[in-house]
Amino acid sequence: QVQVVDSGGGLVKPGGSLRLSCEVSGLFFSHHNITWVRQAPGKGLEWVAYISFTGSTTYYAESVQGRFTVSRGNAKNSMNLQMNTLRVEDTAVYYCATATGDGPLRYFEFWGQGTPVTVSS
Amino acid sequence: DIQLTQSPSSLSASVGDRVTITCRASQSIGTSLNWYQQKAEKAPKLLIYSASSLQDGVPSRFSGSGSGTEFTLTINSVQPEDFATYYCQQSSSVPPFTFGPGTKVDVK
Numbered sequence: 001q002v003q004v005v006d007s008g009g010g011l012v013k014p015g016g017s018l019r020l021s022c023e024v025s026g027l028f029f030s031h032h033n034i035t036w037v038r039q040a041p042g043k044g045l046e047w048v049a050y051i052s053f054t055g056s057t058t059y060y061a062e063s064v065q066g067r068f069t070v071s072r073g074n075a076k077n078s079m080n081l082q083m084n085t086l087r088v089e090d091t092a093v094y095y096c097a098t099a100t101g102d103g104p105l106r107y108f109e110f111w112g113q114g115t116p117v118t119v120s121s
Numbered sequence: 122d123i124q125l126t127q128s129p130s131s132l133s134a135s136v137g138d139r140v141t142i143t144c145r146a147s148q149s150i151g152t153s154l155n156w157y158q159q160k161a162e163k164a165p166k167l168l169i170y171s172a173s174s175l176q177d178g179v180p181s182r183f184s185g186s187g188s189g190t191e192f193t194l195t196i197n198s199v200q201p202e203d204f205a206t207y208y209c210q211q212s213s214s215v216p217p218f219t220f221g222p223g224t225k226v227d228v229k
Binding site for chain 1: 150151152153155157159164165166167170171176208210212213214215216217218219220221222223
C-alpha cells in the first residue's frame with residue numbers, strides 16, 4: 001500500500017523560510033517523479049513544483065520561481081521543498097504527490113494528507 | 122500557458138442523477154487531461170487520467186471523455202459519497218501543470 005506523508009508546515013513571518021518534507025513508502029520511490037500542489041484557504045488547487053525521479057528536471061510555478069527549491073532528500077524515499085522569502089499569499093495547505101507517467105501523459109497519483117503553511121506577521 | 126475552464130462552477134444533484142462536468146482548454150492538449158475529486162478538508166484523489174482511463178479502485182460510474190480542447194467527466198447515478206469538488210488538470214504543455222477552477226457538486 002502506497003503512503004505519502006508530507007510534513008514541515010507551520011507559522012512563519014513574511015520574508016521567512018520553511019522546509020517541507022515528503023516521504024513515500026510502498027513503491028519504488030526513486031523511480032517516481034514528485035510534485036507539490038497547494039491550496040489557499042477557500043481556493044482551488046495550484047500546482048507549485050515538480051522534480052523528476054532522477055532529480056535532473058525541476059519545474060516551478062511562476063509565482064514561486066526563484067524563491068522555492070525542490071530537491072531529493074538525504075533519505076532514499078524523501079524529497080524537500082525549500083521555501084524562502086515567504087509571502088502572505090503563500091499561505092496554503094501544501095500537498096506532496098507522486099507524478100506518474102512521463103512526457104505529456106503525467107498525472108498525480110498518490111497524495112499526502114497536506115501540511116498547512118501560514119505566513120503572517 | 123494553457124488555461125483550463127470548467128462549467129458549471131457548481132451544481133446541485135440528487136442521489137441517482139447523472140452529472141456531467143465540462144473542462145475546456147485554451148489550446149489543444151490531445152488527451153493529456155486528468156480529473157480529481159476533493160472532499161472538504163481532504164487531499165485530492167485521482168479519478169481519471171489521460172482523459173478516459175479510470176484509476177484503479179475508482180467506481181465505474183465515473184467516466185471521462187474528450188480530446189483536443191473539450192473534455193467531460195460524467196458520474197452516472199450520483200451516490201452520497203460523490204458530493205465533492207472536481208478539478209481537471211492538464212499535463213500536455215508544462216510547466217505549469219494547470220488545474221481548472223473546480224466544480225462543486227452538492228446535494229439538491
